[in-house]
Amino acid sequence: MASTSVRIDTVTKRYGDSIAVDGVSLAIAKGEFFTLLGSSGCGKTTLLRIVAGFLKQTGGRVLFGDTCIDDLAPQHRNTGMVFQSYAIFPHLSVVDNIAYGLRARGLKAAEIKRKVDTYLELTRLSHLGHRKPRELSGGQQQRVVLARAMVIEPDVLLMDEPLSNLDTEMRIHLRTEIRALQRKIGVTTIYVTHDQEEALLMSDRIAVMRGGRLEQVASPHDIYNRPATRFVASFIGENNFLPAVHRGEAGPGHVRLELPGGQFTAKLRGDLPAGALEAAFRPQDIELCPPDGGGDGLVGTLADIQFLGGTVRYAVDLGGGHLVQVAGSNRSGVALPAIGTRYRLGVSPAAIALFAPEVA
Amino acid sequence: MSALTDTAGPPRRGGLARHLGFWPVVTAIVFVLIAGLLLLPVANIVGVSLSAGAKTGGVFENYVSFFSERFYYQTLLNSFWVSFWPMVFAVCLGVPAAYFVNRYEIWGRGFVRAAVVLTFVSPPFIGSYSWVVLFGRSGVLTQFFSSLGIPLPSIYGAPGIIFVFTLQFFPFVFLLVSSGLKSIDQSVEDAARNLGSSEFRTFRTAIAPLLVPSITTGALLVFIASFTDLGTPIILGERFRVLPVLIYGEFVNEFGGRPVLASALSVLLLLVTTAALLLQRWLSARFSHATAAIRPLQVQEQPLGKRIAATAFVFLLIGFALLPLANIVVSSFLKSNGPVLVASFTLDNYARIMDRLALPLWNTLFYTTVATLLCALVGTAVAYIIVRRPGPVSSLLDTAVMFSYAVPGIVLGVGLVVTYHEPPFALTGTAAILILAYFIRRLPFSVRSSVSMLQQISRDTEDASINLGAGPGRTFLRITVPLLATAILSGALLTWSNTIRELSATLILQSGTTATVAIEIFNEVVNGNFGVASALGTVLILLTFLPLVVLFTLLGKKEEALV
Ligand SMILES: Nc1ncnc2c1ncn2[C@@H]1O[C@H](COP(=O)(O)OP(=O)(O)OP(=O)(O)O)[C@@H](O)[C@H]1O
Ligand SMILES: [Mg+2]
Numbered sequence: 001m002a003s004t005s006v007r008i009d010t011v012t013k014r015y016g017d018s019i020a021v022d023g024v025s026l027a028i029a030k031g032e033f034f035t036l037l038g039s040s041g042c043g044k045t046t047l048l049r050i051v052a053g054f055l056k057q058t059g060g061r062v063l064f065g066d067t068c069i070d071d072l073a074p075q076h077r078n079t080g081m082v083f084q085s086y087a088i089f090p091h092l093s094v095v096d097n098i099a100y101g102l103r104a105r106g107l108k109a110a111e112i113k114r115k116v117d118t119y120l121e122l123t124r125l126s127h128l129g130h131r132k133p134r135e136l137s138g139g140q141q142q143r144v145v146l147a148r149a150m151v152i153e154p155d156v157l158l159m160d161e162p163l164s165n166l167d168t169e170m171r172i173h174l175r176t177e178i179r180a181l182q183r184k185i186g187v188t189t190i191y192v193t194h195d196q197e198e199a200l201l202m203s204d205r206i207a208v209m210r211g212g213r214l215e216q217v218a219s220p221h222d223i224y225n226r227p228a229t230r231f232v233a234s235f236i237g238e239n240n241f242l243p244a245v246h247r248g249e250a251g252p253g254h255v256r257l258e259l260p261g262g263q264f265t266a267k268l269r270g271d272l273p274a275g276a277l278e279a280a281f282r283p284q285d286i287e288l289c290p291p292d293g294g295g296d297g298l299v300g301t302l303a304d305i306q307f308l309g310g311t312v313r314y315a316v317d318l319g320g321g322h323l324v325q326v327a328g329s330n331r332s333g334v335a336l337p338a339i340g341t342r343y344r345l346g347v348s349p350a351a352i353a354l355f356a357p358e359v360a
Numbered sequence: 361m362s363a364l365t366d367t368a369g370p371p372r373r374g375g376l377a378r379h380l381g382f383w384p385v386v387t388a389i390v391f392v393l394i395a396g397l398l399l400l401p402v403a404n405i406v407g408v409s410l411s412a413g414a415k416t417g418g419v420f421e422n423y424v425s426f427f428s429e430r431f432y433y434q435t436l437l438n439s440f441w442v443s444f445w446p447m448v449f450a451v452c453l454g455v456p457a458a459y460f461v462n463r464y465e466i467w468g469r470g471f472v473r474a475a476v477v478l479t480f481v482s483p484p485f486i487g488s489y490s491w492v493v494l495f496g497r498s499g500v501l502t503q504f505f506s507s508l509g510i511p512l513p514s515i516y517g518a519p520g521i522i523f524v525f526t527l528q529f530f531p532f533v534f535l536l537v538s539s540g541l542k543s544i545d546q547s548v549e550d551a552a553r554n555l556g557s558s559e560f561r562t563f564r565t566a567i568a569p570l571l572v573p574s575i576t577t578g579a580l581l582v583f584i585a586s587f588t589d590l591g592t593p594i595i596l597g598e599r600f601r602v603l604p605v606l607i608y609g610e611f612v613n614e615f616g617g618r619p620v621l622a623s624a625l626s627v628l629l630l631l632v633t634t635a636a637l638l639l640q641r642w643l644s645a646r647f648s649h650a651t652a653a654i655r656p657l658q659v660q661e662q663p664l665g666k667r668i669a670a671t672a673f674v675f676l677l678i679g680f681a682l683l684p685l686a687n688i689v690v691s692s693f694l695k696s697n698g699p700v701l702v703a704s705f706t707l708d709n710y711a712r713i714m715d716r717l718a719l720p721l722w723n724t725l726f727y728t729t730v731a732t733l734l735c736a737l738v739g740t741a742v743a744y745i746i747v748r749r750p751g752p753v754s755s756l757l758d759t760a761v762m763f764s765y766a767v768p769g770i771v772l773g774v775g776l777v778v779t780y781h782e783p784p785f786a787l788t789g790t791a792a793i794l795i796l797a798y799f800i801r802r803l804p805f806s807v808r809s810s811v812s813m814l815q816q817i818s819r820d821t822e823d824a825s826i827n828l829g830a831g832p833g834r835t836f837l838r839i840t841v842p843l844l845a846t847a848i849l850s851g852a853l854l855t856w857s858n859t860i861r862e863l864s865a866t867l868i869l870q871s872g873t874t875a876t877v878a879i880e881i882f883n884e885v886v887n888g889n890f891g892v893a894s895a896l897g898t899v900l901i902l903l904t905f906l907p908l909v910v911l912f913t914l915l916g917k918k919e920e921a922l923v
Contacts, residue, residue: 054823074826081827087820091842100838101828145824152828 003188004065004155005030006051011060013046013212020046022212023060028190028205033182035191037199038209039235044192045084047209048158051190053077064155075104080149080187082159086141088133094144095120095129101152119147122181139170146178150185157182157189163198175202196236200224208232226269230355233280240286240324242298244279244354246272254349261298261318262344266352273356283327285351288314288337289344297344300324302337312336316343382832383749386741391753393738394760397800401775402630402767408778409624422624432606436628439603442518442593443586446525450582451575453526454533457677459563460670461534462541464662467671472678477912477919479681480531481904483861483878485591486897488524489885490684491515492595493691493894517600521593525586527681532585533578535923540574541567546655567657572647580640581923584633588768590864595885603629604770604864611774611868623778626771634766685901692898696891709895717880717896724876724903727791728860731798736852738799739806740844744836746807747814748822761807764800772797773868789871797865802855809851810844817843850915853907860903877903 006028013021021043028034036044049055051062053074061068069077080101089097095116102112120126123143133141142162149157162178163171179202182189193199199206200220208215208223208231215235216228227233234241247256250265255272257264257279266279291299303323304315307330314326314337324345409422426432461472494501495515505512513519544567552566553559568575590604597605603625610622662670695706746758767775776797780787787793821843825835841848863878870879877900884893911917 052823052827054826073831074823075829075831077827078829079827081824083820083824085818085820087818087824089821089825089839091845100825100830104825104828104830104834148824148828 003030003186006156006188006190007061007063008047008051009061009063011047011050011057011062013043013050013055014058019212021050021057024209024212024214025060026207026214026217028188030188031186033179033189033191033202033204035193035199035203035206036209037193037196037206039194042209043212044194044209045160046212048081048160048190048192051156052079052081052158078152078154079156079158080152080154082142082145082149082157082162084161084164086138086145086165088141088145088148090133093130093132094125094136097133097144098148098151100148105152115151119151122150122184123147123177138166139174142166142174143177146181150181150187153185154187157187159189159191161193162191164193164195171198178202200236208235210235227280227353230278230280230358233353233355238283238325239280240283241278241280242318242322242324243357244277246277255354257352257354259298259318260320260322261300262296264296264298264347264352265349266354267349269353273354276357278355278357280353280355281347281351283313283325285347286324286326287346288316288326288328289346291342291344295344295346297346298324299342299344302339302341302343305336305339307336316345382836383745387745387749387753387757390738390742390745391757394757394764394800394803397776397796398760398764398767398772401772401779404778405623405626405630405771405775408620409627411620422621423628426621426624426628435601435603435606438518438600439587439632442521442525442602443583445522446529446586447579447583449522449526450530450533451579453677454530454578455537455571455575457530457674458534458537458541460674462538463657463660464670465659465667466674468675472674473919475678475682476531476534477908478685478901478905479528479678480535481857481861481908482685482901483591483863483881483897483904484524484528484585484589485595485863485878485882485885486688486900487528487684488592488595489890489893490687490897491520491524493890494683494687495520516596516598520596521600521602524592524596525582525589527684528592529582529585530677530681532581532923533575535919536574536578536581537571538919540571542656544570544657546658549657569647570649573644573649576643576647577640578923580636580643584636584766584768587632587636588629588770588864590770590867591882604768607770607774608864608867611777619774619778622774626774629768630766630771633768634763637762637766688894688897688901691890692894694891694894696889696894709891712892713895713899716892717877717899719873720875720877720880721899723791723874724860724878727795727798727874727876728856731795731802731859732852732855734795734799735803735806735855736848739803739851740810740841740848741836742803742807743810743814743844744840747811748819761804765804767801769797769801769862769864769866770868772801773865776865777868788869789874791874794866794869794874794876797869798859798862801862801865802859805854805858806848806851809847809854813844813847814840846915850911850917853911853915857904857907861900 006026008024008026008028010023010025011021012019012023024047026034036047038044046055050057053069053072057070061070063069064077089100092100098116098119099112102115107115117126120129123146125140125143125147128136128140133144136144142165146162159178163174166174175198191199191202200223203220205217205219206223207217210231216223216232218226218228223232223236227236230241233239242259244264245258247258247263250256253268254265255268257266257277259279264279289295289297298318300316300318302314303317306313306315310330312328312330314328316324316326318324326345410420460466461469466472492515493499495512496502499515502512515523548566548570549562552562557565588604590608593600593602593605594608607622607625607629610618610625692709693705693707695704695708742757742761745754776793777788779785780793787796822835822839825839826832830838861878862876863882866876866879867882870876875883877896881893881896881900884890884896912919
């Protein structure tokens with residue numbers, strides 16, 4: 001049995017009065033690298049542990065392929081889990097750690113050795129096979145538990161923030177490695193993280209979670225460029241939010257908006273939300289233009305400049321307490337503008353997203 | 361999946377555990393063991409104690425007669441008397457001693473700690489008879505002083521018992537207060553001193569209140585140990601009778617004891633110890649401040665005078681506490697003529713115990729080892745259930761295990777005899793009943809040791825094993841047990857050293873062929889063969905102390921682990 005598709009069908013998990021996972025439904029394709037992304041406490045681990053069988057959901061079903069696995073004990077689910085805390089077996093050598101699941105399955109010694117060797121090589125641990133975990137670095141330990149989870153050829157690979165205990169350099173290095181390995185093996189993977197960069201870089205699809213619910217399920221590109229909710233727009237990447245008032249249509253699928261400091265035309269992505277509006281646009285989608293050049297745009301004063309080397313960040317004050325962040329690049333031979341310069345901010349209609357404002 | 365052939369899913373094995381689940385089956389087994397060895401015997405004692413009057417309609421007949429006959433209720437009062445005073449004295453001596461050892465730069469601190477441990481683990485009845493050798497009617501020191509014309513107070517009766525209990529049991533207070541002091545942060549003292557408080561005032565107002573749980577726990581443990589001890593009052597009591605002696609007398613009386621009365625007395629004893637333990641729990645919870653010291657109280661520099669005075673106090677106390685032990689070791693190498701020792705070196709005593717010791721020594725080692733292994737096995741499983749499978753059954757187990765602390769050895773002995781003297785479970789007089797008694801009495805050591813370690817081990821490691829396809833049983837054996845190895849080992853060492861010197865339950869349960877070294881010593885003492893008793897006592901002290909040496913040196917445990 002190789003990898004399988006996973007279906008999560010309106011799964012709910014309650015702890016007393018509080019609700020950790022709230023009616024989540026997902027269909028994950030065979031071989032897909034699927035990421036659960038959300039801030040701390042949003043229910044990612046809970047959902048993952050329900051799939052692994054360590055927690056029993058309060059409602060809903062989990063299916064592997066067409067088989068409902070709710071009554072299957074965790075040791076019979078054939079999932080490979082990588083824990084945030086590594087959960088390496090400290091008393092076993094690297095080889096014994098990796099062979100653990102194969103031995104539990106009663107494989108023959110020769111076969112175990114062959115498989116363990118394969119994965120030692122894949123995770124580049126061959127020279128460390130006989131070390132004890134305490135003699136390994138964090139990154140090496142993480143590769144051991146990865147090999148340990150993959151060598152059993154699980155139907156589904158489950159990873160709970162596997163990189164969060166590592167330093168930045170190791171994290172950047174390992175995330176590419178994990179993704180390459182997953183592609184090679186082709187195992188369906190559910191990956192949990194609160195690091196959006198990790199999620200965007202590694203995933204085939206991302207589910208953004210919040211308070212136990214799904215906000216949006218989409219490809220990294222769509223999650224970033226077409227956030228479905230205001231939460232996703234603010235959670236993924238950076239966004240400027242400004243109150244907007246609808247001032248009528250502007251051609252098919254376009255609306256006129258009045259914002260602090262001026263007017264915009266925005267391309268509608270779906271239905272126009274009823275009631276009050278908020279317009280969102282990303283710092284890198286804004287062009288700084290001369291104030292009197294005509295055309296659409298918000299007019300404001302340059303209030304602050306942050307020089308970051310390759311990029312430069314400008315804060316433009318539109319008055320009334322509204323600041324807009326603008327990202328520009330630093331080109332040789334172009335001088336930085338002076339604070340106090342007036343600008344008109346130009347944004348293409350397609351770069352503007354409209355949401356109903358968040359009710360606090 | 362091209363390069364790698366498919367692996368079959370994890371195996372599913374058959375068997376009972378597969379159908380019911382591994383842990384439910386283990387829980388049931390453990391529960392039956394504890395119920396059968398602890399709860400049932402206790403219930404039976406209560407039943408028997410009420411049975412005599414059942415015919416006449418007065419189920420409390422035994423209790424009524426107990427409280428109306430002076431001979432009986434005086435015994436209860438006596439028991440309180442010789443438990444209350446050791447409790448008071450142990451606090452008065454143990455608290456300052458612990459404070460000085462932990463706070464002052466006294467000399468020989470390591471020696472003092474070792475001496476306290478040695479006192480603590482040495483069998484109380486050995487200490488008592490050693491005092492008799494020194495201060496008894498024909499005691500070495502009694503005669504020496506009377507030749508100088510100085511009459512010494514009698515070691516017999518209540519004062520002697522109180523004296524011996526105090527010296528024997530003050531380590532409870534010492535060890536608990538020592539660990540209490542280690543959990544107080546230096547900043548507490550610094551703040552008080554900074555506000556202009558003197559050292560004594562600081563202790564009284566800032567430190568002592570934080571020590572209340574340690575002191576009360578220590579005090580009540582002294583009380584319980586004194587209240588339930590059987591050996592010392594037999595040896596020193598003479599006509600001064602306490603409750604355990606009365607129970608023992610009524611139960612094993614060769615001229616027809618009264619097991620019903622013995623049961624009623626056992627119930628009384630159990631009520632007192634249970635009440636004391638509940639009081640201790642309540643006090644600890646009520647006064648606990650749950651502080652974790654970032655920088656524990658430091659050793660302070662003191663003026664030389666204070667340093668000398670503190671050292672003198674501690675060494676005087678330790679000297680008295682060690683005297684009986686030193687006396688035993690020394691007199692085991694002396695020629696003896698009955699109770700009279702002669703000052704010339706000999707190995708006669710050891711030669712004499714050689715042939716006589718063979719069976720009891722073998723018995724002792726065998727029973728202790730089997731009971732220790734059982735404790736380690738069952739105790740680890742119980743700890744797992746308590747920590748990892750919380751729920752009503754688990755807390756019931758927890759309570760039952762803690763209850764076994766409250767059941768005195770003699771009460772357990774009576775209960776087991778009452779429960780298992782008839783077929784199909786006619787176990788009285790067998791080795792099995794001794795082993796089972798030791799097992800259930802010392803189970804809390806293993807449970808406690810594994811519980812505290814298990815609470816520190818992340819559940820993820822075990823979950824990872826389950827996730828990789830190992831069932832709960834395999835996970836327990838391959839992952840949990842190895843991770844708990846040091847805790848299991850230290851629990852086992854404590855069990856061993858506490859079991860090997862067990863006297864009161866053994867006195868009730870042994871049958872001549874199942875006598876242990878402790879019983880043999882006891883018999884020799886009662887017969888006045890002090891030389892032989894000393895040689896046996898030295899062997900027993902060694903057997904008790906050796907595992908602790910391993911515990912402290914190899915496992916790096918602190919003495920506080922003992923209480
Ligand atoms: N055993 C429990 N009892 C009660 N509430 C719980 C329990 N376990 C988790 N929760 C709650 O459920 C919610 C989701 O927890 P979960 O561990 O799934 O979060 P998470 O998304 O993994 O967060 P993190 O990124 O911090 O790991 C949290 O609010 C948590 O407090
Ligand atoms: Mg989590």
